[in-house]
Amino acid sequence: MSDHHPTGFTRWLYTTNHKDIGSMYLWFSFIMFLIGGAMAMVIRAELYQPGLQFVDPNFFNQMTTMHGLIMVFGAVMPSMVGLANWLIPMMIGAPDMALPRMNNWSFWILPFAFTLLLSSLFMEGGAPNFGWTFYAPLSTTFGPPSTDFFILGVHMMGISSIMGAINVIVTVFNMRAPGMTLMKMPLFVWTWLITAFLLIMVMPVLAGTVTMMLTDRHFGTSFFDAAGGGDPVMFQHIFWFFGHPEVYIMILPAFGVVSEIIPTFSRKKLFGYSSMVYATASIALLSFIVWAHHMFAVGMPVAGELFFMIATMLIAVPTGVKVFNWVATMWQGALTFETPMLFSIAFVILFTIGGFSGVMLAMAPVDFQYHDTYFVVAHFHYVLFPGAIFGTTAAVYYWLPKWAGKMYNETAGKIHFWLSMIFVNLTFFPMHFSGLAGMPRRIPDYNMMFADFNMWASIGAFGLGLTQVYFLVIVLLTLKNGKTAEQKQWEGASGLEWDAMPSPAPYHTFSTPPKID
């Protein structure tokens, strides 16, 4: 067992090594995060004050659409797959992912998919401008010519995600070291396993949706066109049948990350391991029967609205269990507050706030007032930024010593945390207020009464954007001249990746399976 590996560009192009692929996923998602972030800066610059200053309304719509698509499919999802690639084999004692060649393929589709999507910005008629939810008929009959490239791009990233999900499932089912029973797996592996099942259930539905769009646009079908007997509301049903589980696809792995980190820095075992597993599974199951809570305003019959309202509110129960379990893990622990722990704590608090606004949005009669306003924007950014992205950030700080064998600068990490924490709230909290005051989402210009909230949000967003560039600097400096990390960098850490291998993790690990007691 040697640490030998090929060098140069072909190493990355041909690699089937889960660690290489994991790194590529993480770097790719970070690049996408910066591109999507740059688009957010354009949006916030335009919204800094009332009036149209920088962009025209059509380009503004392209920015909101591309920002959403890039962040969801380019930044958050690949970053989670990157973590899965790095960590799952190391956590379950496997030498690699089960299907290494497919792993390579599923990564290398992504750069092409996103080049295709981004190139639409330079096409005649511009990029897709119908929102990341691409409601018909705005995206079908009324879509710009680049919509076809968008459809192809979505197909490609869908295939990539599906292949990634197959790999995770097969790895977890077939590659566990002897003695690593399912209920002994780290929670991160559990959350990813459930996420992978969600992915293979709903990504094909998304593929079906965009295929129907394509045939509606070019082959004379009328799935979503009333003139031909179709129904535009049908589009929303199918889209959200994919879209709601998608929300959990983005957040469940972050739940897993936090469930690894909090016990480490509390020096105490995770509270309620099995209830965490069951809670995650019930969130995933419930996610299939709540989709229409995104559509309370489309004119559903009361019975339908009641069903989706109550089912949605039920999700608060398993989510609450998770939050209580994290708090109970910290309770009477011996807490220290290193950067990964700080991000995890912020995750718990801010995600809970996002959950609260989620319950509010679930209540149909009040949702008529919140629906499609900035209140919704505030809600989902609270679960995505301090949720998914803080989760990934915490994971990077926590496992970087293991991945790179180098330790980041703790002070720099803490500065990064506190700046992120302040700016994320400054950006997204005022959006609750502008939404309640009546500001619809996806508008490029607004009345004076929303001006203060938007100014604060814009200032916060610029700060938040710069802070993430600082994160890049921290990581690069760590890789270049960070202090050498110990095998078990964190005193309270447990798990195979800390106990059974040095830091940095060798290129090949667990060529012979470890012994699990």
Add this chain to the structure above:
Amino acid sequence: MAIRRKLIAGIASLLSIVLSGVVQAATDMNMRPGVTETSNAAYDLHMMVIWVMVAISVVVFGAMIYSFIFHRKSKNYKPATFHHSTKVEMIWTAIPIIILIYLTIPAVKLLIKMEDASNSEMSIQVTGSQWKWHYKYLEHDVEFFSELDRSLTITDENYLLEVDNALVVPVETKVRFLVTASDVIHSWWVPDLAVKKDAIPGFINETWTAIPADQAGKTFRGQCTELCGKDHGFMPVVVKVLSKEDFKAWVAQKDQERLAAEKAAAEAAAQSWDMDKLMAMGKEVYDSKCAQCHQASGLGIPPAFPALKGSPIALGPVDAHINIVVNGKSGTGMAAYGPQLTDAELAAVITYERNAWENNTGDKVQPADIQAFKAGN
């Protein structure tokens, strides 16, 4: 004594200023209670959830903060070893369920009430299109378009929230809105009435409101809340509330206006307009209705909004040109202007498009031509 009283009065007034400032700030940040029974009920429910959430936050975040302070390693705190308790886990599964039931009951009641549009006394059809609203009073012979008033600037109080023709409704009347759309999905929202309904092409949705008598004379403003293309942010909803008598008078006045317009149209059709007059009026109409998409330069924003300068429509047969302006073009943002503009305006704007920007066809389109086209002759 006098000084003390003055001091107290001073402090009291200062306090009340500060307090009202705080209250004002808190109101600005919160949802508006609105003016109808349902909007008030929605607001109450909203506040109820907020307080429940605040209470939960205090407990959960309180426990977290307590352990941050007292259970830190730096205080040499020895970690406990418990990691499981069925009893505790049962309790914190049960409590949220109870809280949710407590929240669901009023929500269900309110929802059923909000969705019951039966026994309405008046119906208005609301049709959304890119990017304006059309209102049609089913019991009266009144219908009109309602479009953003673009003359307002940022400093105006109602910037982006003012229209040329507001929807007018009477007080103390259960008004039913039949909401639909003619191109893409829009959403009709008036926050103060707690009414929001999607306008879906090919389908009809209904919703309702009943405004109390003391709101007569007030105006309520909202916006389109479903992304509907380029000018989604520029199609406000304005509802003016009148007393029952004033509403009757308003309907009568609308009838007068319609008759006058018909007469004016007949007169316009009877005379022949010269080029200068058509071009002057045409430019005015073009700048207010067409330039948003086709641009003042006539260059458009292709491919969604084609250029008119040198376009096959503007240089081609007059009939096809009239057809597209009067009836619109399906599957595109080109609306039907036949119902929205007078014959004279249509004639003028078509003449303008055929002669501006070096199109120079020399064609003159007369109001009579439009009248003939509309009649199908």
Add this chain to the structure above:
Amino acid sequence: MTEQTQQESNKKLVWRLVGIIGGMFVFAFALIPLYNVFCDITGINGKTRGQALYQDVKIDKKRVVTIEFLTNINRGMPWQFESRVKSMEVHPGELNEVRFYAKNRSKFDIIGQSVPSVSPGEAALYLNKTECFCFDQQRLVAGEEIEMPMKFYIDADLPEDISRLTLSYQLFNVTESVNAATEATK
């Protein structure tokens, strides 16, 4: 587990997962007919049903229901289209007829398709049409006008709380798509 059996069992699992994925892709398309069946049963989107037969229908003379007719013309449709009456008061179970007028005001032949929608949505379940122009497309040559009958009855089982329903027709210009389809089949 040996290398061999590992490979085998991976393969088996992958094929099972691919099966799920294929199934879900098909399911997305199956959602369309499923949704339509669901709508048909619950009336959730106000779409009316196909042609009904008028036989053995119970008539409720005591009850009066108001039915309103709305007509909307989609953009790019140069027709005049309206109902001859704005609304009717009918007894449930009674067979009624209402006539719609259409005129092609353009200088071209145009094919039109009307799409019905009923509000409140659940009332769509009780509105039975024995004859309707919306079952077919209409082709009108330039300047042609027609009167189109629509015969319907309201089921006596219409819920008590519904005393008024609105039937809206949106008229679409389908000339281009029909012509494209006939071109394609040639």
